Amino acid sequence: FADVGWDDTGRWDLATLPDLRHCEAFLPNAEEAMRYTRTSCPRAAARALTEHVPLAVVTLGAEGAYAVDRRTGETAEVPAIEVEALDPTGAGDVFVAGFVTGTLAGWPLADRLAFAGLTAALSVQEFGGSLSAPGWAEVGAWWRRVSEFDEQDPVALRRYSFLETLLPAQSRPWPLRRAVPTIGFRQA
Ligand SMILES: Nc1ncnc2c1ncn2[C@@H]1O[C@H](COP(=O)(O)OP(=O)(O)OP(=O)(O)O)[C@@H](O)[C@H]1O
Ligand SMILES: [Mg+2]
Structure with missing residues (x-):
């Protein structure tokens, strides 16, 4: 890949x-x-x-x-899902990682694109590259949140219904607290 x-x-x-x-x-x-x-x-x-x-x-x-x-x-x-993009660093890398995951799991092409895109979209909401890559807990928290609140188009959401059988049953609150990168900004 x-x-x-x-x-x-x-x-x-x-x-x-x-x-x-x-x-x-x-x-x-x-x-x-x-x-x-x-x-x-x-x-x-x-x-x-x-x-x-x-x-x-x-x-x-x-x-x-x-x-x-x-x-x-x-x-x-x-x-893509609609997110508030904070930092696009690493979106491409996270997308590749999500796509490799779906390919190893043997998923259909459209599910692989959806999963890769979801993981990348969740990552651009946070600062950093690798540190902002979501884990299963975050993917699960996203899915439960969008399933519970009908702010998203139900037809569009159906694209992600394959997640239902994959996600950990245990619920975590949204948004999750996560490690924050230490980034130094210098004035030129
Ligand atoms: N603002 C956004 N909202 C939702 N999803 C996004 C956003 N930006 C990127 N993504 C997701 O990340 C994927 C990769 O982003 P993009 O096409 O910008 O790659 P890239 O320019 O190669 O990124 P990088 O700079 O990390 O190499 C997109 O296909 C999309 O799924
Ligand atoms: Mg790229």
């Missing part, structure tokens, strides 16, 4: 990513995907990337994510 960062050389040449051919999935963000494939639409970029990797997932920031599986011809798109 591979992701990339910004190409400071400006070349955006897939030949500089030779390890891609050993990968199951490639999960760049929309801007990166479009630059690497010389396309102007993230969905076209995902399709083009499947010439290089079996499964292309393009993340769309607050819009969610889109995926194409070359082996099955399947495509899936899942919108």
Whole structure:
């Protein structure tokens, strides 16, 4: 499972990513995907990337994510959940971790996108990168909260009903207290 960062050389040449051919999935963000494939639409970029990797997932920031599986011809798109974004650091990494988790568990493509997106969305609500990645307790607390209060669209919520059988039964209060990173801000 591979992701990339910004190409400071400006070349955006897939030949500089030779390890891609050993990968199951490639999960760049929309801007990166479009630059690497010389396309102007993230969905076209995902399709083009499947010439290089079996499964292309393009993340769309607050819009969610889109995926194409070359082996099955399947495509899936899942919108992001609405959160108050505090710090987007690590959203891409948390998304990959969530997607790997769902893949190892053998979930369908759309469930994997939903789970990866949910974990990433929960992480951008907190400061920090790895420290803001949610655990099962937080995913469970989110699910119980949105299931109990009907502030969210019930049709949209059904997308996450697969969580029902996975979550720990024990309830934790929301929001959870969590470790806070020590971040120093300096004035230039
Ligand atoms: N504001 C947001 N609200 C909800 N979900 C978000 C938000 N920002 C990011 N996400 C989730 O995180 C995923 C990855 O974000 P994004 O597409 O911005 O990746 P990225 O630019 O590669 O991030 P990074 O800078 O961490 O590498 C998105 O597909 C989405 O599921
Ligand atoms: Mg990224």
